Amino acid sequence: MLINCVVYENGSKLADIPVAEISEYVARPGCFAWVALTDATPDELDEMREEFGLHELAVEDARHGHQRPKIEEYGQSLFAVMHLLEPDSDHPGQFNLGEVDVFVGPNYVLSVRNRSKQGFLGVRDRCEREPELLRHGAGFVLYALMDAVVDRYFPIIEALESELEDVEQQIFTQRAARESIKHLYDLKQRAVVLKHAVAPLLEAVSKLHGGRVPQICAESQDYFRDVADHLVRINGLIDGMRDTISTAMQVNLALVTIDENDVTKKLAAWASIFAISTAFVGIWGMNFEQMPELKWQYGYPAALLLIIGVCSYVYYRFRRAGWL
Structure with a gap:
């Protein structure tokens, strides 16, 4: 149309x-x-x-x-x-x-x-x-169109950076690991799309200022240099954002691993405590006739107190070690 x-x-x-x-x-x-x-x-x-x-x-x-x-x-x-x-x-x-x-x-x-x-x-x-400026002809119009396109990239990258800051704050929130990974990966995909728009254009615009340039753009070289500077800045911001996203994903995965290790430690500690009680019960549950504790009047409460005492001591040691 x-x-x-x-x-x-x-x-x-x-x-x-x-x-x-x-x-x-x-x-x-x-x-x-x-x-x-x-x-x-x-x-x-x-x-x-x-x-x-x-x-x-x-x-x-x-x-x-x-x-x-x-x-x-x-x-x-x-x-x-x-x-x-x-x-x-x-x-x-x-x-x-x-x-x-x-x-x-x-x-x-x-x-x-x-x-x-x-x-x-x-x-x-x-x-x-x-x-x-319009007297420069078609070359200046090309610059104006290109400058308008490049200027529209800045709000996009600012929005991506704002989203990234929000996700970085959510990384340290419990039970947000899966959503954070999805959001970070989505941000990385959009950053790649922006990179594919900026990097080739930066390479192309560099041919329009300095050295041999097309005759159409000869009188507008300074303006194309300005566009190239904007593209260099945007390209650097994209690279920095992609590095930050990669780091955030690694930190997120590291936190997930740490949480899993904490769970593993807790399970191992509780398993050790129950293993002690199981060992005592297993020993006294053997059906030998010659067991001195079987005929003792206070054998049962003494056994319970011993099991509780040993388990409590082990629980105390695990608490001090940070496992529970």
Whole structure:
């Protein structure tokens, strides 16, 4: 579906135009067209390919979707893929993984957003408020779109860090081990999804500043360097979070092992106490005629007192040792 199709000249909005007139304005010096699509159909992509002269391989990637974040160069044009992560309203705590494909040429920008409810109208408004920057052309628009995508990663990682702090506090709560492990593993999965969105994009953006860069981005290198700095920061936060999650899982498992050892100690201590009483009873329960205690008037209470006394002493020693 077409969202908007706008032509700009010298950093200012010229007009909203129909798709059929795109090729006409693209051919005019000093103009560039910015078109936005969402969940584009194959027919719409084919139409855009004809209007802009897009490379067939890039169009094929956009048509199939589910691409790894990347930036590819086709002659004087670029094709960028970025992942869009949004909270899934139907499954709390999960992500909805969307994608935005951006075709950039010397005088055009085409963004195709798929499986995402968050648009980029704010990006267009921002660019139109800064005509002196918009004069840089399509390269600056690519930066603005990329910056908007990267900025959306920060609230996600902050939410993950907040969840991780809550789980870390629950780790030391009794009988919460199983739930803590499930929650930690779920956090680790979401961190991996975010990592898969950030790490490849960081590698791709590094090609847009310093050294040899595409001509389209030559005047916007400083801005792409800023995006790269944000991605480096996010990537470091993700790595730190994953390490913390792994440590928390190990601590959780260690606490489970300690609890099991405590239970084992208690069972062993009680088993020892009952073994003592069983030994005494077993000895006096033997059917021998010549047993001096059998004819003694106070034999029975004396035996009970002896058993209780020995068991109490053993219980006392286990208590001092911390087993009971």
